[in-house]
Every structure is written in C-alpha cells, then in structure tokens.
Amino acid sequence: MTISEEMLGAYVDGELxxxxxxxxxxxxxxxxxxxxxxxxLRAVRNRLLAGFSATIEEAVPQRLxxxxxxxxxxxxxxQARTARKAGFIRWAGPEWGAIxxxxxxxxxxxxxxxxxxxxxxxxxxxxxxxAQNALAETLSNQLAGDQGSSSxxxxxxFRDKQGDYCRTFxxxxxxxxxxxxxxxxxxxxLVRSAEGQESGARQAGSPLPPEILRAVEDRIAGEPLDAxxxxxxxxxxxxxx
Amino acid sequence: xxxxxxxxxxxLAGLLxxxxxxxxxxxxxxxxxxxxxQLALERxxxxxxxxxxxxxxxxxxxxxxxxxxxxxxxxxGRRAKVFAPEEAAEHVGDASSEAQMELLSMQSAMERLPDxxxxxxxxxxxxGLSYQExxxxxxxxxxTVTSRLARGRATLESxxxxxx
Numbered sequence: 148m149t150i151s152e153e154m155l156g157a158y159v160d161g162e163l164x165x166x167x168x169x170x171x172x173x174x175x176x177x178x179x180x181x182x183x184x185x186x187x188l189r190a191v192r193n194r195l196l197a198g199f200s201a202t203i204e205e206a207v208p209q210r211l212x213x214x215x216x217x218x219x220x221x222x223x224x225x226q227a228r229t230a231r232k233a234g235f236i237r238w239a240g241p242e243w244g245a246i247x248x249x250x251x252x253x254x255x256x257x258x259x260x261x262x263x264x265x266x267x268x269x270x271x272x273x274x275x276x277x278a279q280n281a282l283a284e285t286l287s288n289q290l291a292g293d294q295g296s297s298s299x300x301x302x303x304x305f306r307d308k309q310g311d312y313c314r315t316f317x318x319x320x321x322x323x324x325x326x327x328x329x330x331x332x333x334x335x336x337l338v339r340s341a342e343g344q345e346s347g348a349r350q351a352g353s354p355l356p357p358e359i360l361r362a363v364e365d366r367i368a369g370e371p372l373d374a375x376x377x378x379x380x381x382x383x384x385x386x387x388x
Numbered sequence: 389x390x391x392x393x394x395x396x397x398x399x400l401a402g403l404l405x406x407x408x409x410x411x412x413x414x415x416x417x418x419x420x421x422x423x424x425x426q427l428a429l430e431r432x433x434x435x436x437x438x439x440x441x442x443x444x445x446x447x448x449x450x451x452x453x454x455x456x457x458x459x460x461x462x463x464x465g466r467r468a469k470v471f472a473p474e475e476a477a478e479h480v481g482d483a484s485s486e487a488q489m490e491l492l493s494m495q496s497a498m499e500r501l502p503d504x505x506x507x508x509x510x511x512x513x514x515x516g517l518s519y520q521e522x523x524x525x526x527x528x529x530x531x532t533v534t535s536r537l538a539r540g541r542a543t544l545e546s547x548x549x550x551x552x
Binding site: 151152153156157160162187188191192194195196197198199200201202203204205207208210211212214215216217 | 493494
C-alpha cells in the first residue's frame, strides 16, 4: 500500500482524521521508508520554523507602531464616510465646527509662523490664503487621473454648496483644500501632514488627512466629480468664464 | 462582543511579530518586509469595517499582506529580479549568529519556491495555520492548499539537501 506525499504531509501537520491517521501509523510501523519520509517532512518543517523564529524575537520597528497609532489614513471620500459611520471619526456637527474653526486658525497661524518650506506656492491677501504659481497652475490643470512626478498632487474635486469648484491637494508635507472663487484658488484649509514619502511601498494616491476630508464633507454638494466632470470643469476654467 | 478601534489596535500590535515573520517568508529584504507590513497595516486600518469578527484577525491580516505582496510583485512587473542578490547580501550586516545564518539560508530556500507555493508553505509550515485557514486566506480550495504544500515541501527538501 502506498501513501501519497499529500497524506504524509497532512499527517505531520495534524490534518488527518483518526482513521487516516491510523492508516499512516500502520504504514510507518510496517515500512521503514515511510517512517523515514515522515522524519524528513518533520525535519523540513522544524528547520523552517526554527529559521524564521529569529524574526519573532526582534524588536518591532517603531515606524510600525507609529502606523498603528496614527489616525486611520483615509484615501478617498467613500472610505472617509465608512470610517465616520463606523465611529472612528467621532466629531460631528457644531462640536466639530468649533474645533475646525480653531484648528483652521491654528494651522494658518502655524503656517506663517513656521515659514513654509514650499515658498511661493501660497500668498496671503486680504486675510485669505490664495494658491499661486505652481500650486495654482496644478490646481487649474492637473486631472486626478494624471498624477505626474510633481510633488503637488490633486485629490478629490467637487462642487461646494455655493456651486464653486473645490479640489483637495497634497504637497510634500502639507495637505489642503482649494476652492475656485473670482478666478482664483482660495485655500480655506491647510494642514501639516506627517506624510513622509520615504516608504517605497506607499501607494500613489497619497492619503488625505482626516481634517481635509472633514472639510470636504462640510462643503460638498452631491458627489465628487468623476473624470469626465473634471475635464469639463477644466474646460470651463473651473467656472470662470 | 464589540470590537472597538482601540482593542483592535491592541490586537494588531500583539500580532506584529508574526506579521513581520510572515512578510519575511515572502520577501527576503527586511526593509521590503517591513514596508509590506506597514502597507498592510495602513490598508487594514482604513478597512476595519470589512473585517468580520468570525474570521481570526491574524488570518485577515495575512490575507491583506498576501494581497499587498501580490500587488507589489505585479507593480514591479518585469523588472527581472525584485532586488539584486548583492543588495540582499548587504542586509546580512553583522548576521554572524547561528540564528541569523539559519534565517538567511531558510529565506534563500523560500525565495526559490514559486510564489504560490511560498505562500502556502509560509502559512501552514511557519505560521501554523490549518489547511482550511490557509485556504480561506488564499481564497483557494483546500485541495489546492494540499497539493501546493506537497510540491513546496518537495522543492524545499531538495534545496535543503543540496547544502546538507
């Protein structure tokens, strides 16, 4: 009687029924070759396990623990909504409005106090933050689908409740929301993002910080623009005729 | 039983050593392995709603790591080798201890397995999943697990006997 390699392996892995086990054990008792096969299969398994056990004893790198501690990285609006419904984002309504307002003051202040490492992209005029130069150009021209090698990336585009176009964007260490008003990109929300790009495994779509997603949720009328809507919006110069 | 975000984070933190080990069985370069775990954690945190508590959290995470790894392999596409052998050797560093040497020789053996066999071997022989659990993680029938495992074992056996 020959017993298949699958069955011998399953014996070693404890995957057989009592009847099958008895069959294999009878074969082991009767046939030296079978018992040697079992020994070899066990030896391979043990060596493999012993080899990789070194990893278990290593200290876990801090960056992995930091990833766990970070707010859920949310990459799109649908996920943001799901996360909110699941209760991860606990702030809502007026409570959030107040926090948002103070946060906005803090981030704008912080921005000017800390000096931007991306000078020239934003300018303050009449108490408002406006996109300029490469940022303004990118907001006007880049479609969500064609993220080039630029360090400026556009995320979600949508119409706000006044009917103005708004777009989220990320810079190497900032994320913000820009809305088109009077032919300019006003930036009502800008936050520091801890988002480093050193991780090679990071995906192309940079996750947006939760603050930005909440700002989107507060303003959006309907659904985000799809690719065709974006093209049409760009053709209209974002509603500026 | 309710699973709060905090309790899941705690459970994930406890799983990190095993998740890292699983990633190491897939990719030899330790930095790549940790990148893979980090990516999987990020994905998991944004998709916690998709985790059904009747699935073991580790099985769910192994599935996410597996998918992230497959995505990565595809993204790297036809670049002949995931990384050059010299590059792998750089990471040997002060790997002078016996345990480190054994880890390296097991990793190079695993590296020679076809991807699908490597996954089964890692899940069953290293992580100790049952055949059914491995089948669920890999989304294949249990018979596929059994046959890939037998082929993976045979290949490993011949690789390991080369150096015996």
